Amino acid sequence: MTYYEIIIKIILSSISGALIGYNREKINRPAGIRTHALLSLGASILTIISITSFYDPIAKVGDPGRIAAQIVSGIGFLGAGTILKNGNKVKGLTTAATLWVSASIGMTFGAGAYFVGISALIITLIILYINKFSKHLNMERTIEITLKDKKDIKEILDIFSKHNNIILKNIDFSQKDDGILYFVLEKPGYMEISKIQKELMYIENIENINIIDDN
Numbered sequence: 001m002t003y004y005e006i007i008i009k010i011i012l013s014s015i016s017g018a019l020i021g022y023n024r025e026k027i028n029r030p031a032g033i034r035t036h037a038l039l040s041l042g043a044s045i046l047t048i049i050s051i052t053s054f055y056d057p058i059a060k061v062g063d064p065g066r067i068a069a070q071i072v073s074g075i076g077f078l079g080a081g082t083i084l085k086n087g088n089k090v091k092g093l094t095t096a097a098t099l100w101v102s103a104s105i106g107m108t109f110g111a112g113a114y115f116v117g118i119s120a121l122i123i124t125l126i127i128l129y130i131n132k133f134s135k136h137l138n139m140e141r142t143i144e145i146t147l148k149d150k151k152d153i154k155e156i157l158d159i160f161s162k163h164n165n166i167i168l169k170n171i172d173f174s175q176k177d178d179g180i181l182y183f184v185l186e187k188p189g190y191m192e193i194s195k196i197q198k199e200l201m202y203i204e205n206i207e208n209i210n211i212i213d214d215n
Contacts, residue, residue, distance in 0.1 A: 001052055005112070012114070013044035013106040016121045020102050023128045029095045031082050039078070039099055040106035043071050047110025068107055075103045098128070143193075145200065146208040156206075159199045 017040025018033050025032030050067035078099055082092040101124050108117035145156065200209055 040102040043103040043106030044110035144210040148205040
């Protein structure tokens with residue numbers, strides 16, 4: 001393996017991780033461009049070391065997967081740190097998956113499988129950006145409301161009931177310093193959710209309104 005090949009591999013790995021991380025960073029996920037780029041780069045470097053140090057291509061002896069095999073299990077700990085649970089809602093699963101895929105793509109480039117790596121990157125980006133367009137369709141959405149007083153729940157429900165084209169599927173209340181309510185709505189379109197958010201802002205005891213992207 002020449003120095004030129006090594007440079008190409010680590011550059012492709014870093015760029016791939018950065019492109020995937022950009023999608024996550026845009027929606028304020030804890031793992032963004034740098035995390036994904038470094039993870040993909042590290043996976044690529046370890047794969048290169050594994051191949052060059054533990055395998056003799058002439059004698060065809062050694063185990064080139066000795067180090068690389070540990071990458072897969074190691075990513076699990078990093079991915080677990082991005083998964084958060086609020087009430088009955090789980091966030092960060094997609095980000096955990098993108099970390100795992102970034103490492104996989106880095107390993108692929110490190111092994112010299114350029115076509116597989118580029119194909120995997122393209123498919124990953126397509127899957128991630130499908131979510132961007134799906135937000136404009138009628139889908140399930142969660143509204144997080146920080147509330148000072150529970151007595152205003154009825155007023156909130158009255159606002160939801162005025163919008164006949166949505167279904168309130170679930171309500172979850174988490175009481176800490178402030179009361180946080182999670183309303184799961186079915187089939188709220190992009191314009192519909194904006195109208196609801198504006199109406200909720202007129203309720204005096206609401207401190208914060210957040211539209212949760214569960215990815």
